[in-house]
Amino acid sequence: MDLPHSPSTKRKRVETGGSIDEPATSSKSGFASKIFRRQYLDEKTADVYFICGRKHERVPAHKSVLSKASDAFDRMFYGPMAEENDVKLPETNPEAFKDFLQFCYLDEVNLNLEHIVEIMDLTNKYCMPECLAVCGTFWAKHLTFDDICWAYHWAIFYQEKEFIEFCERKISAYPQLVFESTSFLRCEHIVLDHILELDSLLCDETTVLEACLEWARNACNRDGLNPTDMKNLRLHLQDALYKIRYSSMTATEFREHMDSYDGFFTDVKEYEDVIRMLSGSKHLKTGRFNPNPRSTNIFQWDESRVFKCKFTNNNNSSVFSSNKPMLLGGFYCAPISEATNWRNTQVDMTISEEPKGLGSEKTTPKIILTRQIKLDAKEETYVEFTESGEPIIIKPEFKYRINFKPISSGDLPYYAIYRSREIKLDHETVIQFPQEGNEEDRAIIKRFKFNQL
Template structure:
């Protein structure tokens, strides 16, 4: 890593495509979040589209972790501007706080007093207007305004407040565009992916760890996961904690050399003891599903004896608007998770 920047610049200078590609592949395998902004700046300077897209994807999905790195604080204003234009998966108030941190460091490098708000404004310049204040709650913006009084002009303050209070108002100074992750979930336009067939088939016991792998052919938002099972046992109702982890892999394979990105990790409660039990996991923030990516839902549960589900799941589910969900078999499992699975429903919105 200590030599790669020199090597890739040399390869780019003499247009040796083979070494450019090798260097890009090396960087994609070695770049960690703490160096992602450094790699992004290098990619932009070299106009390396492949590496630019790689870095942007990582920054979009893990912005809060990227914001906490020294590489982010040290990036130049042009890179900050590009980052602010990405579909960052975080709250807009986190974006604002990161910009203030960046501006304070820039002040220190220029021997300016970072406690003077006018110096922060000078460092941020037009980047401040790329923050989408309209996506904040009014309480969040009010706190930002009070903590950094003088950062906004009276016209800018009015522009933001009118965005909050007038439904039809279009901001004149700040970016009004929503980020993809902030698309409001619409219960009226839910597309239900029903994985189970209606045909009774041999019953399979729920395992300690259930894995469902799928991909989509359109851009979607995943909002809810449901399971269905049948319990044959005593009439006593038994509760169990379920660990839920959702990950994303680049490409339609689970054998990528790049570790999967964790998009969600949490726990839910399921109760066994009825004729048909269903676990509903409503995600606190819908997850962006992209074409040509593999997504994996992993459920960890200690179910009581006699708890099983029907097999013979659909390998492909066709939904409306030409959207298909394809399920995949995981090569490292001891059972066929393509034909069998506890997850019965996936609920989507189309972007």
């Protein structure tokens, strides 16, 4: 009986319709992955055990698998000084080591947040940088403000760039919540220094100064020193004192704080240097102080994380606030011809920022952007801030006002609408639109484009 011929690769394929000269392609198979999954913690086929923890728990593994996952394991099992016996790890939690071994056997790992620092330490110890990055990504997804400074510490220690950037973005966006956390009050000096070196913290610099002093008081209590003694506070702050951006304070704010902390600046020259910074002296020699105000360069617009704040029946206002820090990337204006018969209109746009409850006795609202724009008579006009510059940072508990003033004489046509007082972007983030005095509910902006921080 003749055996059937083997399938020929030189034929017109049914599925692809490819040429008879087109070579056959490979096919995916999950069979090998299935084999590796079966070997994970399999005592039957294990040829090495790791003796972990004080109770000497035996964790099974395979030399050949581990040696392919890490050069450190390869040297351990097949190098000149190869291990012949079980590997003793008396200081390693056995559950953490089991989680760590997943990287060698499984395509998808299920890590335990309770052991994440130990797992990171193992991936670093055995030279597995890709796995260390996975640990950082996992921790970032489960991070809270209670442990963000711990996470930042380990991100710095292991030089995990993406994890560092994630922590810095959150610390910059929510500094007051971070400063109130136990992880900040108990953080190492290196973490305090890194936070103070950030070029963006969405809070007043007086808040930063108070946070540093509270950190120093906590350090004094920990070391059994008097936390009301200025010398002890200075002793613990060390060079962190010079990383505070005093140039972002007003002279009044600085003097009020120094009155509360008499003796904080024991060196007259240091005090004089700060006063020169506050006065804007042209002959400024700051010495060890950082004279640069904080900026917003760390906050970059991400088109994949857009929230479009759209209102029912075009409800909108030129005055709004948010309970969470946000980035404003732009907004859409309604076609003005829907309200009037005007043609395209050139206007001066101004965006200002002010704390909620701003009174006449306080400073005037801060102008953060001015621009000339043309409002279309037939279609929506999109005003974008991210194409050629930085998005606008919306600080929580601040009020933002957008004004339009026609360049030519006359009034700008508005919609006459009924306005919603607040819009929820998600279960935590709320945008509010307050009514001011007896003004009519009139607006020309239809919707905003936000990023959450």
